[in-house]
Amino acid sequence: MVQNFETHRDSFTISTDQSRLDMPTVYDFLSRSYWAKTRPREYTDAAFANSLVFGIYEGERQIGMARVVTDYTIVAYLCDVFIHEDYRAHGLGKWLMQSMLDYPDLKHVRRWLLATDDAHGLYRQFGFEPLTDVEKWMQRLRPFPGE
Numbered sequence: 407m408v409q410n411f412e413t414h415r416d417s418f419t420i421s422t423d424q425s426r427l428d429m430p431t432v433y434d435f436l437s438r439s440y441w442a443k444t445r446p447r448e449y450t451d452a453a454f455a456n457s458l459v460f461g462i463y464e465g466e467r468q469i470g471m472a473r474v475v476t477d478y479t480i481v482a483y484l485c486d487v488f489i490h491e492d493y494r495a496h497g498l499g500k501w502l503m504q505s506m507l508d509y510p511d512l513k514h515v516r517r518w519l520l521a522t523d524d525a526h527g528l529y530r531q532f533g534f535e536p537l538t539d540v541e542k543w544m545q546r547l548r549p550f551p552g553e
Contacts, residue, residue: 413505418498419463420505427454427461428468435488440523442486444553453486458512462489462502469493472502478511484520499525503532 410423429451436442436450454473462470470489476482484506489499506512520529537543 411509415501417464418469418501420502421461421463422458422509423461424454424459426463426466426468427459427471429454431468432471432486435490436486439488441521444550446550446552449550458509460502460506460509462498464493470498470502472506474506474512476512476515478515480516482512482515482518484518487520487525499528500531503528507532 410421412419412421412423414420432454433447433450436445442450453475456475458474458476460472460474461468470493471486472484472488473486474482474484487499487502489502518534520534522529
């Protein structure tokens with residue numbers, strides 16, 4: 407497995423070094439997101455510890471990230487994607503997506519999955535499309551404690 411991948415563009419860096427993650431920034435964004443606003447912090451901590459996380463930084467300031475849950479071969483689930491509001495519409499989300507798809511340990515994954523309410527246009531640019539065999543997929547969804 408590749409360790410601590412980094413790529414640079416202008417004043418920005420994408421890194422998989424989890425020691426760089428600014429977890430208060432992550433908690434802040436996720437608490438304002440539609441998909442994770444009720445997620446307890448300890449669940450976020452455990453999820454991040456067990457995932458491949460691509461942070462995006464301007465200098466040392468974390469301005470975005472994406473989390474990938476994967477076996478590195480058959481399936482990768484893309485989740486918790488964000489770019490800080492002040493940095494949107496500058497191509498950073500596209501750069502982040504391309505960097506993940508080009509990441510050496512992920513470039514041959516057979517099936518990528520994600521769920522989104524509002525970013526279909528972005529993900530379509532990278533080959534994502536609606537599930538065609540939805541009737542085959544199932545889920546088991548349990549609420550977080552206190553939900």
